[in-house]
Amino acid sequence: MxxxxxxxxxxxxxxxxxxxxxxxxxxxxxxxxxxxxxxxxxxxxxxxxxxxxxxxxxxxxxxxxxxxxxxxxxxxxxxxxxxxxxxxxxxxxxxxxxxxxxxxxxxxxxxxxxxxxxxxxxxxxxxxxxxxxxxxxxxxHTLTHLDDLPMDYRDLPDTYTTFRNAVEQGVPMREPLHTPAIPSLPSDAPESGAIPDPSDLDPSFSADSELPAPPAKSVLPFDGGESAALERVESYIWDGDHLREYKQTRNGMLGADYSSKFSPWLNEGCLSPRYVQSEVERYEDARVKNDSTYWLTFELRWRDFFQFQFAKHGGDFFQQGGIRHRTDIDWRDDEAQFERWTAGETGIPFVDANMRELNETGYMSNRGRQNAASFLANNLRLDWRRGAAYFETQLVDYDPAVNYGNWAYIAGVGNDSRDRYFNINKQAKRYDPDAAYIKHWLPELDALPPASARAPWRLTPEERADYGVQLGVDYPEPMVELEASYEKLR
Ligand SMILES: Cc1cc2nc3c(=O)[nH]c(=O)nc-3n(C[C@H](O)[C@H](O)[C@H](O)COP(=O)(O)OP(=O)(O)OC[C@H]3O[C@@H](n4cnc5c(N)ncnc54)[C@H](O)[C@@H]3O)c2cc1C
Missing domain, CATH: 3.40.50.620 (HUPs)
Incomplete structure (x- = not known):
């Protein structure tokens, strides 16, 4: 032979x-x-x-x-x-x-x-x-293999629930493959080559600069690589036993374990979603099977959904009008406003805290992403693609389909015919009731009671003096009046 x-x-x-x-x-x-x-x-x-x-x-x-x-x-x-x-x-x-x-x-x-x-x-x-x-x-890279879909991917429904129902009903999920015995290199293989320095790839990194590790206040250190990925699965699912309450905790914003944090490893491919699924099933057999164990699969199917949607719609997802080819939205271009959003200087603490977490760590919770994206796309009506591209730069877990798919969804040009704007004040009250998240990332608001930390513009001049927080000095004035900006969307 x-x-x-x-x-x-x-x-x-x-x-x-x-x-x-x-x-x-x-x-x-x-x-x-x-x-x-x-x-x-x-x-x-x-x-x-x-x-x-x-x-x-x-x-x-x-x-x-x-x-x-x-x-x-x-x-x-x-x-x-x-x-x-x-x-x-x-x-x-x-x-x-x-x-x-x-x-x-x-x-x-x-x-x-x-x-x-x-x-x-x-x-x-x-x-x-x-x-x-x-x-x-x-x-x-998906839970369900492209070839196992119940229909040709070009005929897949554009709504998540219809897609999920179709794949949940009887589409088999393949077992993860074992690591093979790997044959050696040929004897005349070229030299292995050095892993480049950051400055070899992007001249804006200086030659000897180290890339910043996430600060201690990050949800996780996010170490790259397969071993770190498998350790995270072990610690989240097994050692910490967090899967049993994932559905109740997943909308949290502070700490390592409110959600799995598998996304960076999934998206660089250090972790296979089928491996995660096999661990979920093993956990269900060994410990408990409940709505939380189901929900992790439910979320991984969202990830699948966007992969198949991009296979179906291709580059339309990256267009301003999205897959719905909308031309009725007047997207604005305002560099100063965009920069305030990117810097976490909008004057809306719930948005700013999330943007500062993103800038400092590369990660932001799903709740945070929804609100930060909605603020840019709906309240400010700035070109949503610029927001999505900023996430592309910053996210440690960036995936083109998941990122642009979610952004398009929130901007009203993607997989949902309803307008998807978030009421940021209500969201902040519900998901950050004691403003602990806001204060974690905006320590300048530490002295304020929770309601004021969420809406410092409501402080009277006397309260501002009492708490030592001057808007425009210690923290920005809001760049937009939130309630009025919703009026335009209704
Ligand atoms: C505007 C916007 C941009 C986003 N950009 C990205 C991105 O570039 N990369 C990315 O992985 N996720 C993205 N998401 C989805 C979601 O926010 C992250 O997957 C999640 O916060 C990652 O944390 P986790 O692993 O702890 O999630 P968990 O809650 O533990 O979920 C488990 C896994 O399910 C998948 N998942 C969860 N939520 C979603 C969702 N809404 N859409 C698709 N898959 C999901 C992810 O693979 C995630 O790791 C975005 C969401 C929004 C609203």
Whole structure:
């Protein structure tokens, strides 16, 4: 039998568990694992399309997490007796070059449904075909496999509940794949290559600067890599036993365990959703099966939903009018207002606390994301795509489909025909009743009673003097009158 060599191109699937591209590559006699930092993912880039703007593709939080995750994958592969070849360059150049250099018979990779990911992957595939090398693509980042959907993805319903009902009724979920025995590198494999410094990818990082680790007041340190991901699953589900009350706690905002915090690992691919699901089922057998254990799967299905929606609607999701091609909303462009929102200086504490958490840590709770996004898109009516792009920069757990899908939903141009604005004062009262979250991120409001910390503009001049909080000095005046801004939406 002839000797075979494969190359596995790691992308946002930085794990050795449940990784079909890796498993398939391991059928060869020699396998060459490769990761490629694509320069287009870093630095300042145009958004593209009509009324484009510039934004930074990957901010420091996700870059730190990714560098750690790639290093962890390299360590894991070295523990398996092989290595990870790391390069900086366009994958459509790097992957075929390496595949040719090692005389690969075939190349395996995972596929994603979002525009840029798909373009790069198509370019890689075309270049491989041109070089006479077989390119094999696998779908591997959702709970339900694309091929197991009850209908063609182009015919999927656009509403979540209809989608969920369809997949819940009898669509099997595949078992996670075991980590394979990984064949060694070929003897003439190219050098492994260094993991780049941040400044190699984005010149706005200075040469010797360290990327900031999340501060102590972050919900979690968010260490990148597969081991950290598996430890988080263990500590959240098993050691802390938090799954039994997830549905009741998931709307919290302070602390490590109100929700799973699996998202950064899921989105860089350090963690497979099918592995999470298998742990949920194991927990249900061993401890308790209740509405909370169901609800984690329910949320993971939201993640699936957006992946399949992007497969169906493609680039429309990134357009201002979204998948509904709306032209009736007058989106505004106001740089000063946008900057106040990004800086957490809007004068609306519930929004500002969330934006400051995002800026300092790369994470924000789901409740926070809904309110911060709604404020920008609905109360300010600033171009929602700029808000979504800012999240893209900052989020440690950014996923194109989940981020832009949720933003479009809230902006009224996505998967919901109702207007989805949030009443921020009511939300703050309900989800931060003692203003502990606000004060955690806005210590300048510490002296205020909860109701005033949520709405400092209501303080009388005497109260401002008594508490030592001067609006416009210690904390900004509100940039918009909230109630009046809702009137325009009704
Ligand atoms: C405007 C906006 C932008 C968002 N951008 C992203 C993003 O870029 N990446 C991202 O992973 N999530 C995003 N979300 C969804 C959600 O806020 C995060 O998944 C969640 O806060 C992550 O924390 P967790 O892992 O503790 O969630 P948990 O509550 O523990 O949920 C478990 C998992 O379910 C999935 N999930 C939960 N909520 C949603 C949702 N609304 N949509 C899709 N999947 C969901 C996530 O994979 C999450 O890790 C966004 C939400 C909004 C409103």
């Amino acid at each position: 002839s000797h075979t060599t494969s190359l596995v191109w790691f992308r946002r699937d930085l794990r050795v568990h449940d990784n079909e591209a890796l498993v398939e590559a391991c059928a060869a006699d020699n396998a060459v694992p490769v990761y490629c930092f694509d320069p287009r993912d870093y630095g300042t880039r145009p958004y593209g399309g009509s009324e484009s703007f510039e934004f930074r593709k990957t901010g420091p939080h996700r870059l730190r997490f990714r560098l750690e995750s790639v290093a962890a994958l390299r360590d894991a592969l070295r523990d398996h007796g092989t290595d990870l070849l790391v390069r900086v360059g366009r994958p459509e150049h790097v992957v075929p070059e390496l595949a040719t250099a090692v005389d690969a018979d075939f190349v395996t990779m995972h596929t994603w449904p979002t525009t840029e990911e798909l373009q790069v992957e198509t370019a890689v595939k075309d270049a491989l075909v041109e070089a006479g090398i077989d390119a094999r693509r696998y779908w591997g």
